[in-house]
Amino acid sequence: MKKIAVDAMGGDNAPQAIIEGVNQALAEFPDIEIQLYGDEAKIRPYLQANERVTIVHTDEKINSDDEPAKAVRKKKQASMILGAQAVKDGKADAVLSAGNTGALLAAGLFVVGRIKNIDRPGLMSTLPTVNGQGFDMLDLGANAENTARHLYQYAILGSFYAQNVRGIAQPRIGLLNNGTESTKGDSLRKEAFELLSADQSLHFIGNVEARDLMNGVADVVVADGFTGNAVLKAIEGTALGIMGQLKTSIKKGGVRAKLGALLLKNSLYDLKDNLDYSGAGGAVLFGLKAPVVKCHGSSDAKSVYYTIKQIRTMLETDVVGQLVGEFSKKGD
């Protein structure tokens, strides 16, 4: 039985969306057990399942505007922290939250803890490509500064994830850089390029540019947290901006355009679905002793369901256990 701790109170649509996602996951997967942390009176009305699920009541929760490190230190009884604590205590195998990202990162680092010999866990998501295959990128912003060694570790993490969770036999790893030639970039990129090239166990394909990510140029893209965060937000902002502009443009276009949009409805939904990519699950704080996974704050029940599915696959394949083994060989 895979035991998953769920912060029932995190995110814009909590607890309803969280519990509805949990209902779906429990119905679908007979090998999971869910521990719900949060306000029992608010959780109970939405909960359908009555087996393989427990509620651990708490009044406290971390808000989206709480200062992360402080919240983790002071709010010991918050739903998110209790979930992380359950993992540390061996009562749960993984934790999921749609709440405050910074607080979850802090809880992951300070409560769940790092895998030995991993210096700086990174935040990783599967992002959309036009061919529907997607790519994993990390670090997306868990760190403001990274060294070449961190980037090298991200390549190993991402490669194990792509193999185990996404079923890609030999994931192509790209280093995000300002050009594709091997001599490109600043000293950080040049040093990371050397480290990646030297490890024959990795299928390193060289430098990749942000322009080509959506075309599926690599299966795993490694970046420092500052650049990764900026690129992720640029992709999100551009996608939202274009979809918004398209809507405005259709509105301005009068009856003719509206009729056109109606006929195009399915194609436009297709496009939206492709960009959404919530089917791949949430963002993993990767490099910790157990899966710590962040759902988007605006997640609906479906996103929560897919994130539980993702966590289940991570537990099924024991990707974290494999990484513990891999990195135990890399001690200094």
Added chain:
Amino acid sequence: MKKIAVDAMGGDNAPQAIIEGVNQALAEFPDIEIQLYGDEAKIRPYLQANERVTIVHTDEKINSDDEPAKAVRKKKQASMILGAQAVKDGKADAVLSAGNTGALLAAGLFVVGRIKNIDRPGLMSTLPTVNGQGFDMLDLGANAENTARHLYQYAILGSFYAQNVRGIAQPRIGLLNNGTESTKGDSLRKEAFELLSADQSLHFIGNVEARDLMNGVADVVVADGFTGNAVLKAIEGTALGIMGQLKTSIKKGGVRAKLGALLLKNSLYDLKDNLDYSGAGGAVLFGLKAPVVKCHGSSDAKSVYYTIKQIRTMLETDVVGQLVGEFSKKGD
């Protein structure tokens, strides 16, 4: 008379698109004079104007795959280099090219030269926002590494440009960062934040995130060249990816979707125009003693025309002359 040197041989559609753009600009603006550098036999067939235009013949040109620094050093008679040299010699007031970006950056730095007290010129473009106003971002990749002092100088450069060329009285300057709070970012960002806050002549609005750029959160966005380059390419790649997916989705949607797309044609063109934003002109290598402006390699006649228009405004307002004055006060 404003004298503009034009590299007639640079870009995918040279010399035809370049010369057609020049024809339009000469017809529109009676106060400009164009010097065309390139192969006279290839230029002549497209050239309509016969006054305020001269051809300076040369057989040599820089190719898109030439190594930039080497090309500038070895190909002294290349059309691009002769154009830059004309600026240095005072025969032209500005230079335009749609050719090899790296070579133009090198020619700008080594032939035209930096404004005194500007450490590292930055590449700047006006990028689209959903409200049509646009924003200027720099550095977009002229440098792989920057200091806080460089970012501070970019804020001054961008602010002068937005005021003079785009007519924004008090441009809002944002620092690209991984969060909006003043404490965000790495040491580079924190130091830049201090420098920007301390200069009361700048309208510094604080940190901005890549997610909000398209919503017009700032008029000028400053970034180090590595991040700026990655964000620019992420925006481009996402926009192209989405437009491509929309096309694919319409094709797959059969007759119904095709009819819808036909009815939506004007709205879709609107959207494409908004994203294209070539009306704002080319990318300026800013911080040099004269306007050195890069048209996109795939520029058509219209883009070339708009870039000449942009250069004309830069010369009309003497924005570079103003910057020379501004920075002469900032000597160490």
